[in-house]
Amino acid sequence: MAFDWIASAHSSLVGAAILTLGVxxxxxxxxxxxxxxxxxxxxxxxxAAVTFWYEFYFDVFHRGRYVVQIAKLHARxxxxxxxxxxxxxxxxxxxxxxLYANGxxxxxxxxxxxxxxxxxSIFSAIDHDLHRARRAPLNxxxxxxxxxxxxxxxxxxxxHLLLRFGNSADQEGTDTAIVRLDHAFAAxxxxxxxxxxxxxxxxxxxxxxxGRAYHDVVFEFSKAxxxxxxxxxxxxxxxxxxxWLALKVPGLGSVIKTQLDIEQQITLLKSSDPSPDTKPxxxxxxxxxxxxxxxxxxxxxxxxxxxxxxxxLGAGTLTTSWALTVATFYLLSLPPVLTRLKTELRTxxxxxxxxxxxxxxxEQLPYLTAIINESLRLSYGTTSRxxxxxxxxxxxxxxxxxxxxxxxxxxxxxxxxxxxxxHNESLFPxxxxxxxxxWLTDSDLKKSLVSFSKGSRQCIGINLxxxxxxxxxxxxxxxxxxxxxRFENDEGYLELWETDVDDxxxxxDGFVPLVKEGSKGVRIKVKR
Numbered sequence: 187m188a189f190d191w192i193a194s195a196h197s198s199l200v201g202a203a204i205l206t207l208g209v210x211x212x213x214x215x216x217x218x219x220x221x222x223x224x225x226x227x228x229x230x231x232x233x234a235a236v237t238f239w240y241e242f243y244f245d246v247f248h249r250g251r252y253v254v255q256i257a258k259l260h261a262r263x264x265x266x267x268x269x270x271x272x273x274x275x276x277x278x279x280x281x282x283x284x285l286y287a288n289g290x291x292x293x294x295x296x297x298x299x300x301x302x303x304x305x306x307s308i309f310s311a312i313d314h315d316l317h318r319a320r321r322a323p324l325n326x327x328x329x330x331x332x333x334x335x336x337x338x339x340x341x342x343x344x345x346h347l348l349l350r351f352g353n354s355a356d357q358e359g360t361d362t363a364i365v366r367l368d369h370a371f372a373a374x375x376x377x378x379x380x381x382x383x384x385x386x387x388x389x390x391x392x393x394x395x396x397g398r399a400y401h402d403v404v405f406e407f408s409k410a411x412x413x414x415x416x417x418x419x420x421x422x423x424x425x426x427x428x429x430w431l432a433l434k435v436p437g438l439g440s441v442i443k444t445q446l447d448i449e450q451q452i453t454l455l456k457s458s459d460p461s462p463d464t465k466p467x468x469x470x471x472x473x474x475x476x477x478x479x480x481x482x483x484x485x486x487x488x489x490x491x492x493x494x495x496x497x498x499l500g501a502g503t504l505t506t507s508w509a510l511t512v513a514t515f516y517l518l519s520l521p522p523v524l525t526r527l528k529t530e531l532r533t534x535x536x537x538x539x540x541x542x543x544x545x546x547x548x549e550q551l552p553y554l555t556a557i558i559n560e561s562l563r564l565s566y567g568t569t570s571r572x573x574x575x576x577x578x579x580x581x582x583x584x585x586x587x588x589x590x591x592x593x594x595x596x597x598x599x600x601x602x603x604x605x606x607x608x609h610n611e612s613l614f615p616x617x618x619x620x621x622x623x624x625w626l627t628d629s630d631l632k633k634s635l636v637s638f639s640k641g642s643r644q645c646i647g648i649n650l651x652x653x654x655x656x657x658x659x660x661x662x663x664x665x666x667x668x669x670x671x672r673f674e675n676d677e678g679y680l681e682l683w684e685t686d687v688d689d690x691x692x693x694x695d696g697f698v699p700l701v702k703e704g705s706k707g708v709r710i711k712v713k714r
Contacts, residue, residue, distance in 0.1 A: 224595040230268035245412035250694035286641035295573040295599040301415030306493030323479040355712040371507035372401040379502035385471040404500040409696035513561035516620035521670040548656040556622035567637035569695040571601035
């Protein structure tokens, strides 16, 4: 009995000690984050300053709505706020060129980049110098001059897309008569970026459903980022499993399968691709050239290049396809806008069957350019916060209302968000409306378009995305109209089917834009 009493007392003491240590640790953590943190002086909700669970609540339980809450916090606390224990968010668009600068060192925040579990990509390169080293061999491929040499290939894919649209007009009464635009445009964008990257494509434009499985894998993986960045261990655990078991994990198994497919293609390139010096410039592709670059062997490993390719293909597919989807929806919904565009295109491209209008000519068409800019504004690129860390610089921010100046300590993650900037009513009045005319009356407005971010870490694919948008929109609406707007010699018209503005209006952030739950996408019927 005495022994049992001693054992019971000992267990109670151990339990009390653990509880006491837990209370002390939690209390010290709260005190440190609220009062001793280098960013303790910045305004914002105290709960967000203490714990990541505040962000978790809005992003995980409420499906990516922390960005909506951040907008409310700015309205309450001002243009610079603390949104979690370590991160500041700025709502003043004038600060964008300071934060996302070209010259000074700008690094990324590991807590954010680890959500995708692909440390080998440019996207995940935390260190400033490592990012520059990885990006250097790619810069030449994404220059405006090199992208213009790709126009024949882009036009070829656009022609294939238009043929698919035309064929669907002959399938009235069948499932193929209805085209879901984000899937169709994803097939177009993926075939372009994959052929340019790896020298081959999966020909998703030829698949009956436009290869929607790939689109869905990348889209769902992007949405999972909110959970994965809070709990990095989930993805690490899956990646550590035997391949046969990892492939069975719901959701993430399909991501692993896609990674393995890409890795096989990298292996094939290594074994069969000749030196890029033996290829004509117009036929050079990205990853073979990386293999023959001056990067060290560690930067040419299968895993490193797999990560790079996965991000490049995924980003080059989703962002471009959504911009094209947004553009098409609004052009079909706004007859005056479509009429003005088709009038401009008819003048610039007299022959509707022509696919040889130079990209440089298309880029000079003011209304087409305005439509592309407005489509990029309302498709946002990524809706996620993009943190930048200044390791050796104290950034100064002034609240123009209170005139209070804040010193942002070095190594502090600071973010801004394209979704909030693009709906800044002082920059874009009536910001939820699709109004290309705004770009014709304000020549400085382009400075506030941040779909591709800015600075040294700006999206490397900006010129390729622009080329795809110009070629596709011009080709599509030179030969197709809408039910209300039909020109002579049009091959037919596009009609929205069981679709409304809620199918393109962003309500949440899933790294990419998220629309209302239950949306079946922007769907059209093609008619002669």
